[in-house]
Amino acid sequence: MGNYSFMIRIANAQGFWGDSLEAPLEQLRGGPIDYLTLDYLAEVTMSILQKQFTRDPQAGYARDFPQMIERGAKEIVERNVKVVANAGGVNPETCGEAVAAALARAGYPGRMKIGVVTGDNILSRLDDLIARGIELRNMDTGEPLEAIRPQVRSANVYLGAFPIAEALELGAQIVVTGRCSDVALSLGPSIHEFAWKRDDWDRLAAGVVGGHVVECGAQATGGNCQVDWETIPDLAGIGYPILEAEPDGRFAITKHPGTGGRVTVAGVSEQLVYEIGDPRAYITPDVVADFTTIQLRQAGTNRVQFWGIRGRPATEFYKVSISYSAGFKASGTMTYGWPDAYRKAKTADQILRTRLERLGLKFAAIHSEYVGANACHGDALSGPPSPDLAEVTLRVGVRGNDAAAIERFTRELAPLALNGPPVGTYPASGKPKVEDVMAYWPALIPKSEVTAQVMVKEA
Amino acid sequence: MPRVQLRQIAHARSGDKGDCANIGLIALRPEDYPALVEQVTAERVKEHFRELCRGRVERFELPNLHALNFLLYEALDGGGTVSLRTDAQGKTLSAALLRMEIEI
Numbered sequence: 263m264g265n266y267s268f269m270i271r272i273a274n275a276q277g278f279w280g281d282s283l284e285a286p287l288e289q290l291r292g293g294p295i296d297y298l299t300l301d302y303l304a305e306v307t308m309s310i311l312q313k314q315f316t317r318d319p320q321a322g323y324a325r326d327f328p329q330m331i332e333r334g335a336k337e338i339v340e341r342n343v344k345v346v347a348n349a350g351g352v353n354p355e356t357c358g359e360a361v362a363a364a365l366a367r368a369g370y371p372g373r374m375k376i377g378v379v380t381g382d383n384i385l386s387r388l389d390d391l392i393a394r395g396i397e398l399r400n401m402d403t404g405e406p407l408e409a410i411r412p413q414v415r416s417a418n419v420y421l422g423a424f425p426i427a428e429a430l431e432l433g434a435q436i437v438v439t440g441r442c443s444d445v446a447l448s449l450g451p452s453i454h455e456f457a458w459k460r461d462d463w464d465r466l467a468a469g470v471v472g473g474h475v476v477e478c479g480a481q482a483t484g485g486n487c488q489v490d491w492e493t494i495p496d497l498a499g500i501g502y503p504i505l506e507a508e509p510d511g512r513f514a515i516t517k518h519p520g521t522g523g524r525v526t527v528a529g530v531s532e533q534l535v536y537e538i539g540d541p542r543a544y545i546t547p548d549v550v551a552d553f554t555t556i557q558l559r560q561a562g563t564n565r566v567q568f569w570g571i572r573g574r575p576a577t578e579f580y581k582v583s584i585s586y587s588a589g590f591k592a593s594g595t596m597t598y599g600w601p602d603a604y605r606k607a608k609t610a611d612q613i614l615r616t617r618l619e620r621l622g623l624k625f626a627a628i629h630s631e632y633v634g635a636n637a638c639h640g641d642a643l644s645g646p647p648s649p650d651l652a653e654v655t656l657r658v659g660v661r662g663n664d665a666a667a668i669e670r671f672t673r674e675l676a677p678l679a680l681n682g683p684p685v686g687t688y689p690a691s692g693k694p695k696v697e698d699v700m701a702y703w704p705a706l707i708p709k710s711e712v713t714a715q716v717m718v719k720e721a
Numbered sequence: 722m723p724r725v726q727l728r729q730i731a732h733a734r735s736g737d738k739g740d741c742a743n744i745g746l747i748a749l750r751p752e753d754y755p756a757l758v759e760q761v762t763a764e765r766v767k768e769h770f771r772e773l774c775r776g777r778v779e780r781f782e783l784p785n786l787h788a789l790n791f792l793l794y795e796a797l798d799g800g801g802t803v804s805l806r807t808d809a810q811g812k813t814l815s816a817a818l819l820r821m822e823i824e825i
Contacts, residue, residue: 538790638807
């Protein structure tokens, strides 16, 4: 570590909303860090938060975040750690106020500035945009948004890292954003600390690659790693990733000493290829990174070093994530025991389908799986199930626009326990729940149509 | 030439973007990468996943990581929130690819 002229440590402690509640505190307490980044927003999250906001204008953000700030306030203040999180959801201003209140409750009122980034939420502007000829066509199907306009529930632009850097520039110690690219959370701090410019394409690309490695938390430090997975030490106490960034774009990935997990070229490489498309053009709001230029090597225990990364100019567009209501679904299970568990489950499925048909129920889709036999990889790859399997769980799901039909389906599984094949056991949790289906509509919007706003206030 | 299952010479990670799954396949030893490039073609991967993937398969090379990246279109029954599958986000497709056999 001592051979860097200038280096900042950016620790990620949340790969998605629902990730470990303890990881942020462990990152704060386990050793020196300069920044803590937390990613709360999956695609599904925005529509849930929008729904909460519609019911209650004080809601619509990740409530876990102010709670985390309250628990970690002492370390954040005493160690002067800066925190960047997209916890704002569809209500970043209120989230910022909740953070200020959390700091006051923890005994640290008026000790720091809080920055809030907005401008990503374009839900209220959709009709105006469409009227002016910005069709927000689906990137996959080419259809204009008009086709599903009444069903739209949320619409957010993926903003870049520069608004975060601006908030830090204005003295914010905690930065709360709405929707932004996942990598922006760690790229923003590097832009701020190293004064990277908007056309420093190679450095920005390096920041994007570093951000991509840490954005999924412990997936970079031995979590979900296939190589020698049983020998990875202490997964119960797995350390989350730390990005050690340098001004010229070189960086290393490591974790706190004494934590579990493992940082290796193999594990980090798995994360590099996770959820990417064309590796020569990893498009972000700030730069197009070329993943085929990445050079990396093991540079000691639990340390992987990166260099050589190249980038190209950013595009003229932001990506927009739009969610829309697309009907209902439900799925339920029934478990059959040895012997011939698979055949019993298969027979139960045929009986169930016959009954649904006789009831005249119509679904857009019905899907049956045999958990324990071939649910994940399908029939063709899994091969014929052994008649000696200890048990097989039949899992049936239906989807469609007719809520009443879906509701009726949820009543048809339990009777099989008494009136179907032998030794079936029905889950004690009861009948399946009917869920709303939210679907996604990825689109592009010209950058000229979007202005990020940055507000920095005393807590 | 001996046939091996990919799990013996490679590792992988998979995930989702809408209804499209990606599988990154990485050679455990650099010397096995050319065999992956030669034999684990987009066509073979499409055939391998014929039951799960309704669309096309696209392949990209990352020689710097001794890795290939596959995009499997229409492979997730409508995508993460719409899908009725247990593996709605394609997380286990990485291991499913490692079932494939090649010659080395």
